[in-house]
Amino acid sequence: MAANGRRRTKGSGSIIHRRDGSWEFRREIDPDPATGRRRFITAKGKTKADARERFDARIADMERTGRLPGAKSPLLEDYAERWLEEYRLNVKPTTYRTRAGRIHACMQVIGHVRLDELKPDHIRRCMRVLGKRLAPSTLKDHYVSLKMMLDQAELEELIPVDPCRRVKPPRVEPAETRILSPDQPKRLIEAVPNRGAKRRGPALTVDVDESWMLLFELAFAAGMREGERYALMPFQLRRRDGVPGIDVCQQIQQYGLPGDVEIPGWLKAEHLYGTLWLTTPKTRAARRFVPISESLWTRLWSRIERLNIGLRQLVFTNARGNPVRSSAERYNWRKALKAAGLPMVNIHSARHWMASMTARANMPxxxxxxxxxxxxxTMTNHYTHRDAASLAALLGQAIPDLHDDPDIIDTQIVEASASDGE
Structure with a gap:
């Protein structure tokens, strides 16, 4: 209440002198658009001047980043800074790191433009500039990241329409994923001891070879992602209804060094070593029970018992006892492919192989x-690749014989000689 007894105009703010001698500046702003709750900007200080300085700085920062309407629309790079700050709280560190990299690259091109002055031509120019050095699929992800941010600005009514809606996304031709044929994974796994890879550390060669053979088999037979394989612990090997299998309930991810990375409060993550963290699976659906053969089950437990691996210790480690790194697995994968005389497919293609084999078996x-x-x-079908043999077998079952003539006409192909043309 003002000193003359009249109520202050809404939004003009208030000054509070507290009993402990401190001062507080407070101003009510528009309600939260998501919840409708009242919102206030507050700043406290030991003196009135100190509180005022902090209050003005907070107002200026909110106007700069678009949290509070000001005389000028915020620069796109300032709004991006605020958007990423809020986005970080709702995604995993790896997702944030990728998205932030995309946004920052876009800001180098159009970050100087004010949000309310942003036009479709700015978006097109940004895509043209970035497209000179980026692959089409990566460029499209930059576009998607920018659109995510500007969609939020539209929801906050900082812009009338997201200009990305008026720009066609960069065209991407899907790349074909090469996979091994049904019988080739066995040849790859058997070639591991002959791969000629350099061995480091005190671990026995037989244990090192066995670890790669088992890891590769898990990639094909269980379809486990690399982080899921690296995080495997004995407690995950269970029997359900008498069926041996793996309870896929955790993975290893490269989030960053403790102190350098911010782990959201909702994310369960335990630091293991260096930049590696033990965390939850990729999605809720990724937590699953995958049946495996009795043979694979027995060989996994034989390794666990021989190496005296505890229930909550990693089944696979490097020579120093640290988690397996993807670079080391890729190195040994390529060596095994070469030793087996197989095409150089990437290791993630093993998941494509499994999806294709389940389709081949007509699994529901x-x-x-x-x-x-x-x-x-839809995603599983994206991983599925039909080979000619399986397609021919399916067509043979589906299409009846359309020619009833029992006579067989023998044909002979005669190659023309050079003299025939003279």
Whole structure:
């Protein structure tokens, strides 16, 4: 209440002198658009001047980043700074790191433009500039990241329409994923002892070879992602209804060094070593039970018992006892492929191989998505590749013989000689 007894105009703010001698400046702003709750900007200080300085600085920062309407629309790079700050709290560190890199690259091109002056031509120019050095799929992800941010600005009514809506996304031609044929994974795994890779550390060669053979087999036979394989611990090997399998309930991810990375409060993550963290699976659907053969089950337990691995210790480690790194697995994968005389496919293609084999066996869609840990059959189908032999077999079952003539006409192909043309 003002000194003359009249109520202050809404939004003009108030000054509070507290009993302990401190001062507080407070101003009510528009309600939270998501919850409708009242919101206030406050700043405290030991003196009135100190409180005022902090209050003005907070107002200026909110106007700069678009949290509070000001005389000028915020620069796009300032709004991006605020958007990423809020985005960080709702995603995993790896997702944030990727998205932040995309946004920062866009800001180098158009960050100087004010938000309310942003036009479709700015978006097109940004894509043209970035497209000179980026692959089409990566460029499209930059576009998607920028659109996510500007969609939020539209929801906050800082702009009338997201200009990305008026720009066609960068065109991407899907790249074909090469996979091994049905019988080739066995040849790859058998070639591991002959791969000729350099051995480091005190671990026995037989244990090192066995670890890569088992890791590769898990990639093909269980369709486990690399982080899921690296995080495997004995307690995950369970029997359900008498069926041996793996409870895929954790993974290892490279989040960053403790202190350098901010782990959201909702994310369960335990630091293991260096930049590696033990955390939850990729999605809720990724937590699954994957049946495995009795042979693979027995060989995993034989390794666990021989090396005296505890229930909550990693089944696979490097020579120093630290978690397996993807670079080391890729190195040994390529060496094994070369030793087996197989094409150089990437290791993630093993998941594509498994999805394709389940389709080949006519496994129901719900079972295939459950095994793969996908949220929809659409994603599982993206991983599925039909080979000519399986397509021919299916067509042979589906299409009846359309020619009833029992006579067989023998044909002979005669190659023309050079003299025939003279």
């Amino acid at each position: 869609d719900d079972a295939r998505t459950a095994i793969m840990g996908h949220t929809s059959i």
